[in-house]
Amino acid sequence: MKYSLQNMFFSLCCIIVSACPMVSADDGYDLWMSYRKLDDATRLKEYRQALSSVVIQGDSETLRIIREEVKKGLEGLLGVDLPIHSTLVTSKALVIGTPKQSQLIQELNLSKELVTLGHEGFLIRSIKIKGIPSIVITANDDIGLLYGSFHLLRIMQNGQSLADADICSSPKIQYRLLNHWDNMDGSIERGYAGKSLWKWNELPETIDMRYQDYARANASLGINGTVVNSVNANPIILTAEYIAKLKVLANLFRPYGIKLFLSIRFSSPLRPSSNRNSRRGGIGILETADPLDLDVRRWWKDKVKEIYQSIPDFGGFLVKANSEGMPGPQDYKRSHADGANMLAEALAPYGGVVMWRAFVYDAKVDADRAKRAYKEFVPLDGQFRANVFVQPKNGPIDFQPREPVHPLFGAMPKTPLMLELQITQEYLGHSKHLVFLAPMWKECLDFDTYAKGQDSYVCRVVDGSLHDYSMTGIAGVANTGSDRNWCGHLFGQANWYAFGRLAWDHKLSSEEIAEEWIRMTLSRNNDVVRTIKSMMMGSWEACINYMTPLGLHHIMQAGFHYGPQPGYARSSRLDWTSVYYHRTDSLGLGFDRSSSGSNATSQYFPPWRKRFDNIGTCPEKYLLWFHHVSWDQKMESGRALWEELCLRYYKGVNYVKEMRRTWASLEKYIDEEIYVHVQEKLATHEKDAMIWRDTCLSYFQKFSDRPIPVFFDNSIIE
Numbered sequence: 001m002k003y004s005l006q007n008m009f010f011s012l013c014c015i016i017v018s019a020c021p022m023v024s025a026d027d028g029y030d031l032w033m034s035y036r037k038l039d040d041a042t043r044l045k046e047y048r049q050a051l052s053s054v055v056i057q058g059d060s061e062t063l064r065i066i067r068e069e070v071k072k073g074l075e076g077l078l079g080v081d082l083p084i085h086s087t088l089v090t091s092k093a094l095v096i097g098t099p100k101q102s103q104l105i106q107e108l109n110l111s112k113e114l115v116t117l118g119h120e121g122f123l124i125r126s127i128k129i130k131g132i133p134s135i136v137i138t139a140n141d142d143i144g145l146l147y148g149s150f151h152l153l154r155i156m157q158n159g160q161s162l163a164d165a166d167i168c169s170s171p172k173i174q175y176r177l178l179n180h181w182d183n184m185d186g187s188i189e190r191g192y193a194g195k196s197l198w199k200w201n202e203l204p205e206t207i208d209m210r211y212q213d214y215a216r217a218n219a220s221l222g223i224n225g226t227v228v229n230s231v232n233a234n235p236i237i238l239t240a241e242y243i244a245k246l247k248v249l250a251n252l253f254r255p256y257g258i259k260l261f262l263s264i265r266f267s268s269p270l271r272p273s274s275n276r277n278s279r280r281g282g283i284g285i286l287e288t289a290d291p292l293d294l295d296v297r298r299w300w301k302d303k304v305k306e307i308y309q310s311i312p313d314f315g316g317f318l319v320k321a322n323s324e325g326m327p328g329p330q331d332y333k334r335s336h337a338d339g340a341n342m343l344a345e346a347l348a349p350y351g352g353v354v355m356w357r358a359f360v361y362d363a364k365v366d367a368d369r370a371k372r373a374y375k376e377f378v379p380l381d382g383q384f385r386a387n388v389f390v391q392p393k394n395g396p397i398d399f400q401p402r403e404p405v406h407p408l409f410g411a412m413p414k415t416p417l418m419l420e421l422q423i424t425q426e427y428l429g430h431s432k433h434l435v436f437l438a439p440m441w442k443e444c445l446d447f448d449t450y451a452k453g454q455d456s457y458v459c460r461v462v463d464g465s466l467h468d469y470s471m472t473g474i475a476g477v478a479n480t481g482s483d484r485n486w487c488g489h490l491f492g493q494a495n496w497y498a499f500g501r502l503a504w505d506h507k508l509s510s511e512e513i514a515e516e517w518i519r520m521t522l523s524r525n526n527d528v529v530r531t532i533k534s535m536m537m538g539s540w541e542a543c544i545n546y547m548t549p550l551g552l553h554h555i556m557q558a559g560f561h562y563g564p565q566p567g568y569a570r571s572s573r574l575d576w577t578s579v580y581y582h583r584t585d586s587l588g589l590g591f592d593r594s595s596s597g598s599n600a601t602s603q604y605f606p607p608w609r610k611r612f613d614n615i616g617t618c619p620e621k622y623l624l625w626f627h628h629v630s631w632d633q634k635m636e637s638g639r640a641l642w643e644e645l646c647l648r649y650y651k652g653v654n655y656v657k658e659m660r661r662t663w664a665s666l667e668k669y670i671d672e673e674i675y676v677h678v679q680e681k682l683a684t685h686e687k688d689a690m691i692w693r694d695t696c697l698s699y700f701q702k703f704s705d706r707p708i709p710v711f712f713d714n715s716i717i718e
């Protein structure tokens with residue numbers, strides 16, 4: 001269903017007649033776990049009847065967490081005190097346990113179902129135990145029980161029936177990580193929600209309560225790993241002083257099923273650099289960081305051993321090497337594989353992994369930045385050790401509002417590829433613009449690369465089913481910070497939520513995820529839900545329209561990456577300017593990446609190679625990405641490129657205006673504090689979207705030398 005202003009308007013009308021007003025004040029701290037009492041009397045009665053007590057059998061830290069969460073959740077939702085027992089006492093109970101620890105579960109003999117669920121999967125089933133109707137949550141391990149318990153609470157927060165419940169769920173992707181670009185001084189690179197959550201100066205002695213709520217939030221989504229520091233890594237993170245601090249975090253995260261990972265600087269074995277701000281230098285005493293040097297290999301083996309002595313389930317290393325000034329193996333004329341394999345060798349005995357980022361764009365490799373990572377990594381396919389991921393971003397440039405899928409996906413059948421997505425909105429309005437990112441991520445995951453013919457979707461590359469990868473992973477650059485609502489913009493929470501849900505099950509639709517989040521966070525009134533959902537579902541396309549429509553990209557403000565700066569032309573690197581990407585002139589605009597240009601289209605598998613290469617068949621959403629197009633080029637709409645471009649910019653802004661109007665109509669039905677917070681954000685959003693539109697159109701008009709059409713007809717609305 002195409003989300004547009006019309007849908008938003010229709011759902012608006014429905015509300016006026018049905019919803020009941022809302023009061024109280026919610027600062028957003030509870031995220032999607034506020035467990036507000038159910039207002040649907042029928043469902044409430046059903047749940048109260050089905051769940052008159054809870055039985056949890058076994059004992060572990062994770063089971064203690066489950067007890068707390070289930071008690072908190074059920075008492076909140078049902079508004080009753082629910083006793084938690086260790087044996088079946090009353091009728092109609094919720095029974096939670098693994099066959100290993102629970103006699104009751106063992107006697108149900110669910111091994112056939114459990115065998116397919118692995119370490120993290122769970123089964124929720126309404127079933128008779130000793131003749132007593134019960135709801136059972138079971139799994140092979142306690143972590144599975146934790147995920148199952150959160151899922152039951154999610155079902156109830158969404159008001160779904162538990163009658164005949166029979167849910168079998170296990171994650172489609174093994175490593176589901178957040179990447180925090182948090183610096184050691186408490187700042188966050190590309191963070192727009194306050195300071196870093198990690199209070200390094202207080203650790204290890206003081207443990208901030210937020211660490212626990214952070215772990216709860218991620219466990220509720222099935223996120224099972226966190227890289228706590230920025231990829232522009234400060235080597236200090238590997239000192240004994242910091243390992244002691246990290247140990248405390250790892251211990252706290254463990255019972256929530258979350259492993260701790262670290263970003264490392266490749267030059268860590270070197271002596272410290274005299275220049276504190278340098279991205280070079282290390283914490284060691286060596287003169288080289290050459291990955292083939294035996295002392296260097298020894299250094300990393302010792303360092304890894306030291307880490308595992310404190311953190312026995314340490315996850316591994318994330319590495320940004322030979323990228324944006326970060327040191328790497330190429331400094332010693334070694335390959336990415338040499339560098340990654342040295343670290344992998346050190347981690348392998350402990351089961352640790354290396355996530356080697358493919359975000360490299362050395363200008364010497366190719367004049368077209370979009371082609372460089374592919375040219376560097378494809379020749380190395382199969383040369384990485386088994387515990388190495390190569391981690392490309394979703395697109396070949398850098399988290400732009402819309403990018404074609406990175407051509408590496410499908411092109412490295414012998415190397416597990418970990419998809420890196422950005423939850424923080426570096427290029428999509430920071431924490432000021434309401435932009436729901438699930439549709440962006442779905443567009444990437446559902447893209448058919450044709451690597452092995454049809455149905456070679458990116459999601460099948462990432463979940464390992466296309467190339468039978470030995471391990472699978474997905475990473476999201478976090479949008480969290482010390483702000484009370486965690487994400488700066490309350491709707492930023494929906495992106496954290498969406499990342500977790502898609503990492504667990506990439507088959508979920510953006511609509512489903514949006515609806516879940518709205519019901520768990522804002523309102524359960526169907527009309528209110530439908531209205532907010534329609535706002536969210538068109539918000540990404542709108543953002544593309546008022547920033548970089550039709551395949552335009554990288555025309556934002558230098559450095560800060562918030563506002564527009566299409567005229568940005570002077571920089572230490574051409575590929576950091578805007579003109580390098582839009583290449584506007586009196587004839588037209590766009591980057592010719594076709595076979596008559598940089599030939600980046602050749603990096604895609606047929607049939608995309610041909611489709612992208614031909615201006616007549618290239619999807620319009622990528623047109624100016626792959627082609628330099630004349631201002632008069634006829635578009636699908638029948639309009640000339642210039643008119644179409646102007647229309648897109650106006651449409652984008654109009655969508656934001658409509659979101660503001662729609663939100664205003666929800667005043668009575670949304671928590672007061674949240675209502676005002678979002679209303680203020682939308683005011684800024686509208687103002688800044690107009691700045692994007694007007695700045696870009698007046699800039700491009702200097703070249704098109706055509707008037708900006710006035711759109712009277714409802715072409716802007718459709």
Ligand code: GCW
Nearest residue numbers: 181189190231232320359398
């Ligand atoms: O998006 C760019 C950002 C940098 C970031 C880099 C990367 C952490 O502008 O802030 O550095 O990408 O992904 O490494």
